[in-house]
Amino acid sequence: MSILDEPLGRIEMNLLIEEKLKQAAGLLEEGDADLWLTLVRESSRTHDPILDYIFEGHVVWPSAFMVTRSREAFAIVGSLDALSVESLGTYKVIPYVQSFRESFLPFLEKLGPKKILINYSSETATADGMTHGMYLYLQEILQGTPFRERLHSSQELIGSLIGRKSQEEVGRIQRAIDATLGLFEEVTRLLKPGMTEKEVAAYLSQRIEENRWKPAWDVETCPAVFSGPQKGGAHSSPTDKAIQRGEVVNIDFGLMIDGYVSDLQRSWYLLAPGEKEPPEGLKKAFRVLIDSVDLAVKALKPGVKGVEIDSLTRNHITSQGYPEFPHALGHQVGRCAHDGVALLAPPWERYGNIPELTLEEGMVFTVEPRISLPQWGVVTVEEIVKVTPQGGVYLSKPQKELILVG
Numbered sequence: 001m002s003i004l005d006e007p008l009g010r011i012e013m014n015l016l017i018e019e020k021l022k023q024a025a026g027l028l029e030e031g032d033a034d035l036w037l038t039l040v041r042e043s044s045r046t047h048d049p050i051l052d053y054i055f056e057g058h059v060v061w062p063s064a065f066m067v068t069r070s071r072e073a074f075a076i077v078g079s080l081d082a083l084s085v086e087s088l089g090t091y092k093v094i095p096y097v098q099s100f101r102e103s104f105l106p107f108l109e110k111l112g113p114k115k116i117l118i119n120y121s122s123e124t125a126t127a128d129g130m131t132h133g134m135y136l137y138l139q140e141i142l143q144g145t146p147f148r149e150r151l152h153s154s155q156e157l158i159g160s161l162i163g164r165k166s167q168e169e170v171g172r173i174q175r176a177i178d179a180t181l182g183l184f185e186e187v188t189r190l191l192k193p194g195m196t197e198k199e200v201a202a203y204l205s206q207r208i209e210e211n212r213w214k215p216a217w218d219v220e221t222c223p224a225v226f227s228g229p230q231k232g233g234a235h236s237s238p239t240d241k242a243i244q245r246g247e248v249v250n251i252d253f254g255l256m257i258d259g260y261v262s263d264l265q266r267s268w269y270l271l272a273p274g275e276k277e278p279p280e281g282l283k284k285a286f287r288v289l290i291d292s293v294d295l296a297v298k299a300l301k302p303g304v305k306g307v308e309i310d311s312l313t314r315n316h317i318t319s320q321g322y323p324e325f326p327h328a329l330g331h332q333v334g335r336c337a338h339d340g341v342a343l344l345a346p347p348w349e350r351y352g353n354i355p356e357l358t359l360e361e362g363m364v365f366t367v368e369p370r371i372s373l374p375q376w377g378v379v380t381v382e383e384i385v386k387v388t389p390q391g392g393v394y395l396s397k398p399q400k401e402l403i404l405v406g
Contacts, residue, residue: 017053019166029069036117044058052335063081076104163362196238223253227244259335290381290398331365
């Protein structure tokens with residue numbers, strides 16, 4: 001089982017897989033492709049990320065999970081893996097004993113695909129699940145056949161397959177969001193001067209365990225708790241630093257529930273002695289931050305490029321005299337915290353061509369700008385928003401004011 005394998009019931013998981021396989025067949029037609037091939041071996045050790053969406057379990061021998069344009073799903077697997085794959089009821093299974101090649105090539109010859117999509121990408125790990133060794137293995141098998149020249153990247157298909165969330169998927173994300181926001185309310189009652197970042201994180205970890213949930217990402221940084229001016233980045237672990245009055249506290253945190261995750265951030269301010277409200281400079285920065293989020297959310301429509309959304313927020317913040325935040329504005333969420341392919345990101349070399357990808361209806365993104373303030377710390381929020389033709393729809397109840405702790 002992979003890190004994404006929240007214990008879903010077999011029936012629930014199969015329904016989600018069937019939903020994605022049908023969706024993949026439709027995407028093949030949209031992209032004028034004939035076959036999508038996921039080629040793996042020892043999948044518990046070298047795990048293609050897409051397997052979490054189209055298969056439950058692991059295989060040992062070289063195996064091909066395939067979806068055709070004619071809306072059929074096939075699995076060529078070793079005979080010792082065949083029974084477990086058949087039991088899922090989602091694939092027509094073709095078992096082999098001695099030679100994968102002797103089952104795979106006749107299948108291709110019978111199907112005659114003109115365009116075959118395989119899982120490689122130079123721009124995103126999500127669509128780059130085929131190992132180099134398996135690519136060479138496939139090339140060797142296809143030597144002397146016309147199929148060798150018909151291989152193309154599945155990046156576009158995978159981006160849409162993961163990105164276009166079904167109603168069921170959005171419902172699962174919503175449950176994780178609601179539970180996370182509930183724990184943030186508990187943090188508001190818990191926070192007090194003198195607590196350490198680690199103590200706040202330990203409380204949230206305890207609540208995860210009590211509810212038999214899972215953190216949305218690695219436990220070392222989920223939750224991430226920061227107070228006051230920061231030297232570390234957003235992916236750093238909580239420290240023994242004591243939280244002080246006159247400081248901003250922000251928490252980056254998410255839960256995995258029913259196999260889908262949340263990823264949210266909230267900001268608190270511990271009032272300094274004699275204060276009844278935050279300093280004006282802090283309030284101004286937070287207003288600018290929230291206005292920048294609203295600009296992005298209103299523009300989250302199908303057909304808009306991720307880079308255009310990022311620019312709206314980034315330019316608004318810098319136009320008010322604040323520094324540029326050092327990361328993308330937002331990423332997708334779903335089965336994992338960094339889901340899908342498309343990003344709300346600037347045109348920086350590290351993001352490749354991904355910021356130029358257009359948004360699609362049903363994608364679910366975070367929106368998470370930040371403003372660093374040397375006197376108080378970092379103000380930030382992270383909302384989760386669904387892309388619709390009318391603009392973004394908040395799935396998380398948005399934070400509009402700093403949460404004050406007296």
